[in-house]
Amino acid sequence: MELTDLYREVILDHNRHPRNFGHLDPADGHADGHNPLCGDRLSITLRNAGDRLEELRFKGNGCAISMASASLMTEAVKGLRHDEVETLFQQVHGLLTGTAVPTADLGKLAALSGVREFPVRVKCASLCWHTLQAALADAASGHAAPVEPVSTE
Amino acid sequence: MNLRARISASAAVYDVARVRADFPVLSRQVNGKPLAYLDSAASTQRPRAVIDAVDYYETHLHSNVHRGVHSLSQLATDAFEAARERVRSFLNAASTREIVFVRGTTEAINLVAQSWGHSELKPGDEIAISALEHHANIVPWQMVAAATGARLRVAPLDAAGQLRFDEFEALLGERTRLVAMAHVSNALGTILPVQRVVAAAHARGIPVLLDGAQAVAHEPVDVRALGCDFYAFSGHKLYAPTGIGVLYGREALLEAMPPWQGGGDMIRTVSVERSTWNELPHKFEAGTPNISGAVGLAAAIDYLESLGREQAAAHELLLLRAATTALEAIPGIHLHGTAAHKAAVLSFTLDGVHPHDLGTVLDHEGVAIRAGHHCAMPLMELLGLPATARASFACYSTLEEVAQLERAVRHAREIFA
Numbered sequence: 316m317e318l319t320d321l322y323r324e325v326i327l328d329h330n331r332h333p334r335n336f337g338h339l340d341p342a343d344g345h346a347d348g349h350n351p352l353c354g355d356r357l358s359i360t361l362r363n364a365g366d367r368l369e370e371l372r373f374k375g376n377g378c379a380i381s382m383a384s385a386s387l388m389t390e391a392v393k394g395l396r397h398d399e400v401e402t403l404f405q406q407v408h409g410l411l412t413g414t415a416v417p418t419a420d421l422g423k424l425a426a427l428s429g430v431r432e433f434p435v436r437v438k439c440a441s442l443c444w445h446t447l448q449a450a451l452a453d454a455a456s457g458h459a460a461p462v463e464p465v466s467t468e
Numbered sequence: 469m470n471l472r473a474r475i476s477a478s479a480a481v482y483d484v485a486r487v488r489a490d491f492p493v494l495s496r497q498v499n500g501k502p503l504a505y506l507d508s509a510a511s512t513q514r515p516r517a518v519i520d521a522v523d524y525y526e527t528h529l530h531s532n533v534h535r536g537v538h539s540l541s542q543l544a545t546d547a548f549e550a551a552r553e554r555v556r557s558f559l560n561a562a563s564t565r566e567i568v569f570v571r572g573t574t575e576a577i578n579l580v581a582q583s584w585g586h587s588e589l590k591p592g593d594e595i596a597i598s599a600l601e602h603h604a605n606i607v608p609w610q611m612v613a614a615a616t617g618a619r620l621r622v623a624p625l626d627a628a629g630q631l632r633f634d635e636f637e638a639l640l641g642e643r644t645r646l647v648a649m650a651h652v653s654n655a656l657g658t659i660l661p662v663q664r665v666v667a668a669a670h671a672r673g674i675p676v677l678l679d680g681a682q683a684v685a686h687e688p689v690d691v692r693a694l695g696c697d698f699y700a701f702s703g704h705k706l707y708a709p710t711g712i713g714v715l716y717g718r719e720a721l722l723e724a725m726p727p728w729q730g731g732g733d734m735i736r737t738v739s740v741e742r743s744t745w746n747e748l749p750h751k752f753e754a755g756t757p758n759i760s761g762a763v764g765l766a767a768a769i770d771y772l773e774s775l776g777r778e779q780a781a782a783h784e785l786l787l788l789r790a791a792t793t794a795l796e797a798i799p800g801i802h803l804h805g806t807a808a809h810k811a812a813v814l815s816f817t818l819d820g821v822h823p824h825d826l827g828t829v830l831d832h833e834g835v836a837i838r839a840g841h842h843c844a845m846p847l848m849e850l851l852g853l854p855a856t857a858r859a860s861f862a863c864y865s866t867l868e869e870v871a872q873l874e875r876a877v878r879h880a881r882e883i884f885a
């Protein structure tokens with residue numbers, strides 16, 4: 316287990332310069348995520364075009380793993396159909412927990428593979444995905460009800 | 469002698485290498501590096517003397533306490549009650565009737581909140597705490613406040629993390645029924661002016677509970693000199709096992725309080741209609757207690773006193789100064805908690821590196837620190853920080869570990885530069 320497996324150059328870069336950082340207004344969907352153990356906080360806003368995730372932004376405060384994971388995620392999911400987002404999440408989840416070998420090419424997201432060697436950090440990397448799911452659900456329900464912040468606990 | 473001379477005089481006679489040899493776990497490696505255990509504020513390690521005392525109890529003395537006529541039960545009872553006497557003398561309490569064994573600080577405070585709080589608090593009554601409390605000294609009061617209609621008042625801190633004493637005093641009024649405050653802050657290291665706190669409260673007839681979790685291993689604690697009404701601490705922060713702790717309570721107060729848990733040991737007589745309570749302290753010890761834990765706690769107290777509490781404390785202070793100087797010299801470092809009177813706890817953040825990443829990098833270098841909110845979320849909010857990194861020192865910590873910490877922090881800075 317090497318530190319450089321966890322803190323790869325791609326991760327350090329996305330932590331330093333997060334992509335798609337900010338807030339969409341107006342937005343079709345919005346959700347907040349919180350990791351009570353770490354205090355990491357994340358907010359995702361998105362816009363759909365039909366069954367595609369057209370545009371999204373994230374904002375937040377957290378460790379390098381959670382910031383880089385969110386930044387990488389926003390790049391990877393932009394333009395995907397909703398079912399493709401879900402499939403990608405399953406693949407990434409398998410990668411992070413070491414429970415499944417990804418069957419698709421995950422591109423830059425593969426840089427997160429070192430996380431599985433650091434079990435306490437898995438939640439840091441997956442918080443953004445859970446928050447994205449909640450934001451998509453919020454959009455699907457047409458903002459029907461105020462969404463509870465997603466918690467990793 | 470001035471402070472500096474006192475420190476160097478006592479450091480000269482304090483042989484930390486010998487102390488370290490007493491703690492088996494400290495010789496292990498972590499991630500291929502020598503372990504620098506700088507997380508003693510979360511839990512201290514156990515010396516061989518404590519491990520052996522528990523082992524001897526388990527292999528020679530164990531039985532249930534206060535119930536059998538057989539010899540082994542008497543031996544176990546003697547060991548348990550001898551441990552209580554050891555705690556009494558350690559705290560300089562007037563009587564063993566004032567020493568209640570509990571699981572730890574958290575349970576001790578909950579005991580007071582449930583028993584004393586439920587019988588004494590009325591709507592509009594106030595409990596005064598400080599802004600640096602551990603959740604264990606906030607949540608039990610919130611719970612009893614919600615149930616009784618009482619409310620919490622919070623005394624503020626200054627920028628160094630010290631109690632604003634005047635504002636604390638101004639908070640005390642007609643409705644204040646209890647002051648509950650940390651003796652030492654786990655997140656900032658601040659040593660609170662507990663003597664003055666007790667004097668100010670008592671001048672108004674208000675009892676005081678002190679959360680001594682972070683103090684007992686590092687500060688002198690004489691409950692009669694302090695004059696506090698309750699004092700709570702955990703064995704595992706005092707070189708003893710987990711699952712044992714103490715509530716000291718002034719006898720008159722404990723006597724007037726109802727039991728909080730019912731069961732065996734805490735009763736005198738039970739009929740189906742009603743029960744009568746056992747005498748102190750057993751009234752508050754329902755069920756079979758942690759007997760081996762109490763034995764381990766007594767051994768830990770013996771161990772600490774064999775080192776010399778003042779010498780150990782002076783050694784820790786030396787390390788705190790060294791670590792403060794070493795970290796302050798690193799660009800981008802911010803120290804949180806710079807009280808004039810501090811225990812050996814150093815909370816810090818580093819620009820551009822989140823405390824959790826710092827924790828991971830340090831762990832990789834064998835340095836164990838705490839990264840997070842330190843169970844003091846209201847304090848973190850006040851500081852405007854989601855988390856800090858915290859290094860804390862104990863009797864076995866060394867200057868080499870301070871150097872290892874400094875190197876690891878500098879390494880983290882390079883990685884994230």
Ligand SMILES: Cc1ncc(COP(=O)(O)O)c(C=O)c1O
Pocket residue numbers: 509510571572573574575602604605650652653654679681682702704843
């Ligand atoms: C100041 C303070 N109070 C209370 C506690 C709670 O102690 P325990 O978890 O042993 O009950 C701690 C331990 O973290 C502490 O540092």
